[in-house]
Amino acid sequence: xxxxQLLNCLKAxxxxxxxxxxIISVDEPENDTIQRGTIGFSQKPVSKQQLDDVFExxx
Numbered sequence: 001x002x003x004x005q006l007l008n009c010l011k012a013x014x015x016x017x018x019x020x021x022x023i024i025s026v027d028e029p030e031n032d033t034i035q036r037g038t039i040g041f042s043q044k045p046v047s048k049q050q051l052d053d054v055f056e057x058x059x
Contacts (some may be wrong), residue, residue, distance in 0.1 A: 004036075010038045022054050 001009075003023065012015045016020040023029060029041045039058065042050055 005032075007036055007038065020058050022058065 003025065007021055007023075010019055010021065017037070021038045022042065023038050023054065024042045026044045028043070028048060040055065049050055
């Protein structure tokens, strides 16, 4: 299972659709990926500061 498949499973279930998802990938996001319910996207490599900022925005 890849990350997009996991995202689809999470968002399809009423028990897990509330979970916030931020994608971190080497690849550019597909346009519909953000529309599937992610709260953000970061392209690798990601610095510690960028991760801190992501986690801060999710708190």
